[in-house]
Amino acid sequence: MAAGVATWMPFARAAAVGWLPLAQQTMPKPPVDKTSRSDEILFVNVSGLRFQTWKNTLDRYPDTLLGSSEKEFFYNEETQEYFFDRDPEMFRHILNFFRTGKLHYPRHECIQAFEEELAFYGIIPEIIGDCCMEEYRDRKKENQERLAEDTEAENAGDAPLPPDATLRDKLWRAFENPHTSTMALVFYYVTGFFIAVSVIANVVETVPCRPLKGSVKDLPCGEKFSVAFSCLDTACVLIFSCEYLMRLYAAPSRCDFARSVMSVIDVVAILPFYIGLVMPENEEVSGAFVTLRVFRVFRIFKFSRHSQGLRILGCTLQACASELGFLLFSLTMAVIIFATVMFYAEKGTKGTTFSSIPASFWYTIVTMTTLGYGDMVPDSIAGKIFGSICSLSGVLVIALPVPVIVSNFARIYHQNQRADKMRAQQKVRQARIRMAKKGATNAFLQHKEDGGLQGGDSDSTALCVKNRSAFEHQHHHLLQCLEKTTNHEFTDEVTYSEVCMMDSVGFRTSRSTSLSSQQGATTTCCSRRSKRRAIRLANSTVSVSRGSVQELATLHITKTPVGTQYPQSRSNLNARTEDLKLNCDDYTAAIISIPTPPANTPDESLPNSPAIPGILRNSRSSTYNTQETVKISSL
Amino acid sequence: MGLVMGTFSMQSNKQDRTYRKDKIDDDFEMSIVCHRPEGLDKLEAQTNFSKRELQVLYRGFKNECPSGVVNEDTFKQIYAQFFPHGDVSSYAHYLFNAFDSAHSGSIKFEDFVMALSILLRGSVREKLTWTFNLYDINRDGYINKEEMTDIVRAIYDMMGKYTYPALKTDTPKQHVDAFFQKMDKNRDGVVTLDEFILSCQEDENIMRSLQLFENVI
16 A cells, blocks of 8 residues: 555544444444654754654655664664764655655666665665666666676686696686686697688698699699698697597586587587598598588687687677578568569560579579679669669668667677776776785784884883874784784785795795795785895895794794884884894794794894794894793704 | 436536546646645634644645645545455545535545544534435435445445455345334435434444544544
8 A cells, every 4th residue: 555645544534434324233443553643753864964854754664764663773862863874865865755655766876876775774676666767777787787797707717716626627717718827828829820720721722733743734732732731630630629628628517518609610620520531432422521621611710719809799690690680581581572573574585594583583682782793684674673673672671780780799899898998907906905905904913013012111102103093903902812812923915925835845945936936926015024025035044934823833022122123123124234233142043923024134143044944033123122032942 | 216317427427527627727737826725723723623633634635635635536546545455436436525515526625624523523413414414425415225225335345356255236235224224214215314313323333433433633
């Protein structure tokens, strides 16, 4: 029941008085309404914009947020209003729905934002009024298509494979996305090359070459160099067969793959060869076999894996199938009509080429497509008149579906362009987002370096505090609690990858590898840190990596030294790393698990400890308080 | 019966004309000022409602009918919302006539409020008089069997097809007979206003049920 007529309920009930004298039974008791019936004005504050409405207005739709008791959750006692921290512009439309009973879709708003607001207020979008429904549906469909494209692009396989991918998965990935690995790229280009070679060979085979010595007739090159050509053909077919079998093996769903267009093309391309192998050297059969060689030309379609434009064309033709069908049908109709007419018009002419209606088909088609070969020409006047009508109508019939096909092609082409651009930009976007997110985690790590771990005196903390907000304080405290709970510590990506590398390489002082890995991994904003590490490495013989924390769980630096040195050491770090000497008496092989930026270079006095992945913690200079360092003397 | 048909058709003619006029009026709605009710004070004086109640009523009225008047079609639509099962058109028609005391073809807010005032806050006599006027379709002061049958049939129409027990064709007739049995004191085939009021006052059930709708607003 439309809620608007809820206000007419008193009238309907009053009108029931008219039934009373007729009633043969007693009337039931009326419901007692306990709630206060007096209508009041409610104040609704949406992000500062104050709306006022009658309570009755909101009560019209009791299954929405505003109409039910759910709005009491948002009631602010002090200001005596309902406060919603939502978009005030959108709220206008929501409230209008309550007032008028019709929901309108604001055209200038983002459709997802609008839907979110509707979901929040408990209104289903299906009740959008007819005036706005069309627009809403169109925008929604567009949005969904775009999102589907995006997720498809994301899932398209640029994401790295899970580490437990089987050979099959890897192979499939290499086939589908050649740019993921160099091997795949190589394979891609090699197959492309061989397709080209095969096609060119097929073409050149038929070109007439100079005749053999002692003969007059021109031979086609295929027969002159038959051995060479057959070798080439065999090689190509072998490569194509290998490729097909590999694809078949790697495909996640072999049935689907076998049914796909590309696989059919592959099969058709290599089949003639194999049929030729099994075919006996029979004269009449081999004649049929020769025609099979025509199918070798299908190898050119294999290029569609290599060319996106071809794929788009294929898509377009698929999308325009109905238009093409219409074109074909109307052409057929016109051809039959005009062929019949021309035949009967030219029947009287002596020695006419229009010998039968099917013979006239050829004339009609050539004329309608404005080719006009001139091999069949009408002689009679009637024939000429009808011939001219035929050519005029041909232009029209063909011109009609063409714009539709063209617009479809343009749409699909632009979609693809957009998808490509999106994919290219996606990486940059993701990288930037990752960096921004890293900022937050790095803040914590930075905070630890800065010496936030000490309970400390206010002097030192003053410098370390920097500009952290109360929220950050609490957040960092929380992270610290977590660290304490798990006995593990937070570290950053670079060091983690280092550790992984170290573990995989096997604890070797492979200076070069870790150096290169660091340099390779320097994409984060911690480049400064890794640079320092690199400088360190250059002078050190001990490869440095962030702790394999499991080993070092027992170690801890609980307190960092006096804070004043931090800025000093930092500046020193940037200036002259060589000058800062490691106080090597304090460390033999100091294994520290807290990820602080190793600043100093361990110099030669440090013994070589190849067996242990040593982590040098030298963020502070010599004033580093040794008694706060737990040392493990490993040598 | 012929008389009834004649008067009915006359009324419907008039209504057709007024309806057509209303339709044309609707087209000119932009230029013609909507009907506005008399002042709130005046209405408060004339009816048994308080100012607040009148405000609530008017807001609901104006929301459904921004032009300030209800024509019969809108009236039927509104009433049909309350009884989705059956066909309310005939009963709504009689109801419309009962509300439209001035027979203008449209109900203004004053008519609406007056009728509601009587029905909800009026005395027993007023209520019964209103009901009598509802039943007396041709406004001749007498309810005869045909009028009553029409009314009863209209009420049964509102029930719709699916009832328990199933509706038989002569149920309305039986109902009317029972009614006349009770109401028609002097057995002259018609019920006058006094007979009606007297009979109703004698009936306990009716008296009790008249109190039911007091606190609708």
